[in-house]
Amino acid sequence: MAYEQEIENSVTRIFKAVFPNTVNHYDTLFGGTAMALMDEVAFITATRFTRMRTVTVSSDKIDFKKPIPHGTIIELVGRVIHVGNTSLKVEVEVFVEQMYLDHREKAISGTFTFVAIDENKKPAAIII
Numbered sequence: 001m002a003y004e005q006e007i008e009n010s011v012t013r014i015f016k017a018v019f020p021n022t023v024n025h026y027d028t029l030f031g032g033t034a035m036a037l038m039d040e041v042a043f044i045t046a047t048r049f050t051r052m053r054t055v056t057v058s059s060d061k062i063d064f065k066k067p068i069p070h071g072t073i074i075e076l077v078g079r080v081i082h083v084g085n086t087s088l089k090v091e092v093e094v095f096v097e098q099m100y101l102d103h104r105e106k107a108i109s110g111t112f113t114f115v116a117i118d119e120n121k122k123p124a125a126i127i128i
Helices: 004-010 031-050
Strands: 012-017 053-064 072-083 087-098 104-117
Touching (some): 004 031, 031 053, 031 072, 031 087, 031 104, 053 087, 072 104
Antiparallel strands (some): 053 104, 072 087, 087 104
């Protein structure tokens, strides 16, 4: 794949603790909070890859595979998976870890599409 080194250099990892103020009535991470965190990681990944202004234009599919209880740690990992002329796709995976056990599993995955924009907020060619 083209851009292999740039993709590797732009992989973004963020860790968060799941505190009670981020959970729903089931004591698991609220889906909207998870999606906002995923979009943020995707944005950082897209920006690190392009070094341009980018905006989210869609989230293709978000799969919630495992509940994420409060009192756990999550790792969000963003990786560029496709580069077009003015757009790119970033896959974000969310892993959940128990705080006091050595156990980790993938809980959520999703894909976000970004468009690079110029100073007039018009689509701009991605040039790496």
